[in-house]
Amino acid sequence: MLIDAILSGLTLGGMYALIAMGLTLQYGVARILNLAYGEVVIAASFAAYLLITATGIGPLAGLLLIVPASFALSWGIYRLLLLPLVRRARNRGTLEVDSILATFGLLFVVQGLLLIVFGGNYTSYSYLNTAVEVLGTTVSANRLVVLATALILGVGFYLALMRTRTGTALRAVAVDPVAAALVAIDVRWAAGLAFALGGALAATGGVLVSMMLTFSATIGVVFTMKALIVVIMGGVGNVLGALIAGLILGLAESFVATFGDPGLTLAATYALFLAILLFKPEGLFGRAGR
Amino acid sequence: MTRSLAGRAITLACCILSALAALAAPARAQETTVKIGYAIAKTGPNAPGAGVTTLPNYQLWVKTVNDAGGLNVGGKRMKIEVVEYDDRSQSEETVRAVERLATQDKVDFILPPWGTANNLAVGPLFHRYGYPQLAGTSVTDRAADLAKRWPNSYWLLGTGGEYAEALASLLDKLRGEGKIGDKVAMASIADGFGIELASAGRAALTKHGFKLVYDETYPLGTQDLAPIVSKAKAASPDVFIAFSYPPDTIGISAQAQLIGFNPKVFYAGVGVAFPLYKERFKGAAEGVMSLGGIHAGNEAVKVYIARHKEATGREPDRWASLVTYASLQALQQAIEKAGSIDKAAVSKELSSGTFDTILGKFAFDKTTRKIPGFFTVGQWQNGEFVGLVPGDAPGAAQPVLPKPEWPKAN
Numbered sequence: 067m068l069i070d071a072i073l074s075g076l077t078l079g080g081m082y083a084l085i086a087m088g089l090t091l092q093y094g095v096a097r098i099l100n101l102a103y104g105e106v107v108i109a110a111s112f113a114a115y116l117l118i119t120a121t122g123i124g125p126l127a128g129l130l131l132i133v134p135a136s137f138a139l140s141w142g143i144y145r146l147l148l149l150p151l152v153r154r155a156r157n158r159g160t161l162e163v164d165s166i167l168a169t170f171g172l173l174f175v176v177q178g179l180l181l182i183v184f185g186g187n188y189t190s191y192s193y194l195n196t197a198v199e200v201l202g203t204t205v206s207a208n209r210l211v212v213l214a215t216a217l218i219l220g221v222g223f224y225l226a227l228m229r230t231r232t233g234t235a236l237r238a239v240a241v242d243p244v245a246a247a248l249v250a251i252d253v254r255w256a257a258g259l260a261f262a263l264g265g266a267l268a269a270t271g272g273v274l275v276s277m278m279l280t281f282s283a284t285i286g287v288v289f290t291m292k293a294l295i296v297v298i299m300g301g302v303g304n305v306l307g308a309l310i311a312g313l314i315l316g317l318a319e320s321f322v323a324t325f326g327d328p329g330l331t332l333a334a335t336y337a338l339f340l341a342i343l344l345f346k347p348e349g350l351f352g353r354a355g356r
Numbered sequence: 357m358t359r360s361l362a363g364r365a366i367t368l369a370c371c372i373l374s375a376l377a378a379l380a381a382p383a384r385a386q387e388t389t390v391k392i393g394y395a396i397a398k399t400g401p402n403a404p405g406a407g408v409t410t411l412p413n414y415q416l417w418v419k420t421v422n423d424a425g426g427l428n429v430g431g432k433r434m435k436i437e438v439v440e441y442d443d444r445s446q447s448e449e450t451v452r453a454v455e456r457l458a459t460q461d462k463v464d465f466i467l468p469p470w471g472t473a474n475n476l477a478v479g480p481l482f483h484r485y486g487y488p489q490l491a492g493t494s495v496t497d498r499a500a501d502l503a504k505r506w507p508n509s510y511w512l513l514g515t516g517g518e519y520a521e522a523l524a525s526l527l528d529k530l531r532g533e534g535k536i537g538d539k540v541a542m543a544s545i546a547d548g549f550g551i552e553l554a555s556a557g558r559a560a561l562t563k564h565g566f567k568l569v570y571d572e573t574y575p576l577g578t579q580d581l582a583p584i585v586s587k588a589k590a591a592s593p594d595v596f597i598a599f600s601y602p603p604d605t606i607g608i609s610a611q612a613q614l615i616g617f618n619p620k621v622f623y624a625g626v627g628v629a630f631p632l633y634k635e636r637f638k639g640a641a642e643g644v645m646s647l648g649g650i651h652a653g654n655e656a657v658k659v660y661i662a663r664h665k666e667a668t669g670r671e672p673d674r675w676a677s678l679v680t681y682a683s684l685q686a687l688q689q690a691i692e693k694a695g696s697i698d699k700a701a702v703s704k705e706l707s708s709g710t711f712d713t714i715l716g717k718f719a720f721d722k723t724t725r726k727i728p729g730f731f732t733v734g735q736w737q738n739g740e741f742v743g744l745v746p747g748d749a750p751g752a753a754q755p756v757l758p759k760p761e762w763p764k765a766n
Contacts, residue, residue: 070586078580181399186407187670188627190636195765197614204615240477278610280406280577280603286447288577316580323583328574329546 071324072317080213081275083220085289086296088267091223094303095240095260098148098165099156103268103293104286105176110136110272111281112184115191124192125273126211132273133266141239144258147172152254152354173286174232177190180283190280202205208277215274219267220309227305236260238304295335299342301349311350314338382722390427390697392418394465395453395478396470400445404602406470406764408630409493409676412668414438414467417684419667427688430695434458437563439463454478458485463712464697465687472496472548479506481688486699488706492680494509495519495549497556503725508703516549519647520690521747522732525621525756527595528564535757541570541593543584545600545647550625553599585611586609595621602627606636606648614642620758621645629674629734629741641736643759648675649734649743651751656714674734674741681725682713686720705747717751 085107092100101104113132114125123131151168155161194208227233239256240247247253271289275281297317300307315335322334342350373377394414396458397406418436421427421523426435435565439461441453446636450469457463458481466482468475468491475491482489483506489511495503500513530536540561543553561568569591574584585608588596596619600609605627612622627633628646650657665670689712690705691697710719721728735755742753 067586067590071583074580074582074586081579099649156518173554181403186403188400188404188408188606188632190606190608190632192636195610195614197616206610280606284400284403285605306633318578320583323574323580324587328543328578331578332575 067211067324069201069235071320073200073205075250075317075320076313077209077213077316078320079092079313080209081162081271081278081312082292082296082315083312084212084235084274084310085268085271086293086300086307087216087220088264088271089290089293090264090297090300090303090305090308091236091260091267092264093297094263095236096144096148096257097142097161097243098169098257098261100261100264101163101166101169101290102172102176102286103169104138104288104290105173106136106265106268106286107272107275107289108281108283108286109176109180110269111276111279112180112189112274112283113199113269114273115184115189118191118193127276129273133269136269137262137266140268141262143172143265144261148261149254149258153256177283178287184283186283186356188280188282191215191276193277195278197202203279204277208274212274212278215270216312218334219270222308224335232256232259278344295339297349299339301352304349304351307351309348368755376496377445381599385393386601388426388434388438388749390429390434390465390691391439391461391463392438392465392467393441393457393461394467394469395450395457397445397637402445402470402474405493405626408632408673410470410680410688412664412670412672413492413680415679416664416667417681417688420663421688428692429697434697444468444473447474450474451477451481454481456701458487465691465699465702467684469496475511476502479509480508483508486703488690488699488703488704490683492683493676495552497552499724499726503640505755507707510534510683510706510720512683512725512727513676514724514732516552517556517557517560520553521558523597523645524547524560524564524566526733526745527561527566527621529666530621530755530757532568537596538566539569539593540566540595541588542568542597543570543588543600544570544573544598545578545603545604545625546573547576547577550599550601553625557597557599563705566595570606574578574600579607581611582615584608585615585617587619589615593619596623596679597621598624599739600625602630603633606633608635609633609644612737613637618759618761622734622759628638628736631671634736634739634741639739640763642738643736643761645733645735645744645755646675646741646743647732647734648673649731649741649745650674650678650738651731651749652742652753654716655713660714675731678714679730682715682718682727684710685713 089103092098110132114128117123117128151164175213196207197204198207227237235251235256238251243253281341296308296312300311318334319331323328382590397403397412422435426433437601443450456468466487470491470493472494475494488508492512494511495513495516497517499514499515502509544550570588605624623645627643629648634641694701694705715730718727722761733745734741734743737756744755
């Protein structure tokens with residue numbers, strides 16, 4: 067039972083983390099609170115569904131196609147839609163408000179397109195739903211793939227941000243865009259890169275969770291909400307923080323469902339969220355970890 | 357001076373033209389068409405449910421009627437003109453749109469919105485403006501009260517208690533035949549429909565002397581169903597019941613398949629009767645039970661399924677879709693029998709008449725205002741979701757027990 071709960075929590079948490087890591091980059095570095103984030107996730111899920119049903123290409127291979135496409139699209143969205151907002155924003159506050167409004171509109175545009183193309187139906191397909199024995203309990207292979215991807219991407223992005231020149235530039239922009247510009251960092255380029263990377267991560271999450279969840283064109287906001295909780299818990303802009311916060315959230319839900327009552331999982335999530343906001347409002351790894 | 361004069365002339369001309377156009381359009385429309393309006397969720401969280409069960413049937417029905425030349429009203433052919441609003445899955449918006457349909461669009465008939473809560477919300481409006489309300493996607497234990505309060509309302513899917521009792525008595529019969537024991541595990545979603553069915557289910561199962569070895573609820577939007585299925589499996593029940601919504605119905609089934617949870621009866625909630633379930637699980641769906649079911653051999657049902665697929669690109673679900681479509685056929689026949697589009701005359705026909713539909717010939721139940729006798733428990737058998745209960749209904753199949761073990765997942 068204990069191992070069941072731990073494994074189930076880790077895989078669920080891996081999913082939360084995977085979904086949240088892109089948002090933390092977009093919000094932390096590019097300072098865009100992207101309300102259309104969940105829609106990007108769902109669009110990628112539909113793209114994966116389309117690939118496997120129309121051409122038989124599995125979602126894992128499909129990543130090679132969908133993730134770069136999402137990167138390019140997000141880059142385009144940043145340059146065309148969001149850069150004008152960045153230019154006219156007098157300070158961070160106005161940029162956040164403006165970007166919330168703009169991406170709120172974007173949410174409906176993306177959702178509307180998905181509804182037109184795919185309709186409002188529930189969509190689900192089966193891929194890698196094979197049983198894998200881990201420590202004497204059974205887990206589905208697709209959940210393990212999600213967990214592994216989350217761990218790899220979380221640690222990978224953390225190392226890239228800490229160890230590479232580009233990563234350092236991104237962190238500098240996250241901390242202080244004005245000072246970053248003073249040391250010859252192209253702030254808009256860095257912010258655009260962070261936004262596009264966030265889009266690519268969102269697509270990765272979308273493709274992978276489509277293997278195990280039933281989704282529909284209108285479910286995106288659920289992912290945005292969950293991701294936002296994880297982002298704030300982990301510390302805005304902190305990829306490793308998002309990974310750990312996601313895993314903690316998943317474990318908490320799983321333990322409550324296994325040893326308590328499944329009806330209390332939501333309460334547990336929000337209690338945890340509230341506790342962190344009360345005692346560490348900047349998130350588990352706010353500031354320091356950057 | 358001349359310039360402003362010319363400006364005035366143009367303005368005046370425009371006014372006249374637009375007034376003329378406004379006059380001309382409804383005059384032409386009123387003579388030959390019946391205006392039918394509805395507010396439905398095309399976006400938001402209700403959109404998938406409405407998109408599976410309600411909207412395609414409205415579209416199919418309108419297409420069928422119009423392709424045949426229109427409704428036959430007193431010897432005159434009248435085509436249907438549709439006024440459609442998206443309620444964005446908000447009941448306030450549904451109420452506003454229905455009010456607008458009644459007072460501004462002045463439509464002749466209003467088709468009901470999707471879901472129990474929305475139909476409860478618009479009930480007073482339908483009643484006030486005298487429109488018959490054929491709620492094809494509402495399960496409520498207050499059906500009889502509501503029908504009394506709003507005499508033109510029809511609660512076609514019946515009460516949660518009926519589904520629970522139908523299931524419990526089927527299980528009772530199977531236990532009597534020695535096919536199952538009396539251990540039942542039950543999981544349910546903590547949301548309107550799930551709560552109503554779970555409380556009715558608890559009562560019915562206890563009444564029939566079953567032991568609930570597992571009984572827990574989970575919140576809407578739960579994404580990890582593994583702990584629930586594992587705990588249910590650990591209780592090693594004879595019967596597993598989940599009063600669930602489509603995403604968790606699929607999640608629970610997939611998890612049960614994964615960990616090889618094979619109770620003799622596996623019953624899950626909304627979504628099992630969807631074509632999506634068969635596409636998703638293919639042969640593994642075999643033996644799974646749920647609400648609904650069809651008379652698979654019936655010619656009218658077969659034609660309906662084929663036409664639904666042709667017109668909307670998808671097969672209908674095997675529960676409320678048929679009920680919804682049958683209610684539209686009843687509405688059509690009531691209009692044609694009344695020979696007028698007068699709401700009072702049509703309502704009178706609806707309450708007293710007998711209708712020939714894809715669910716057979718029926719008159720609406722006088723107290724709960726449901727369509728009597730349609731299937732409340734069904735099972736996937738040989739790739740079709742067939743009806744089991746009521747067992748004496750035409751086309752009722754015998755339950756296949758124990759449910760075949762889940763095949764290995766791919």
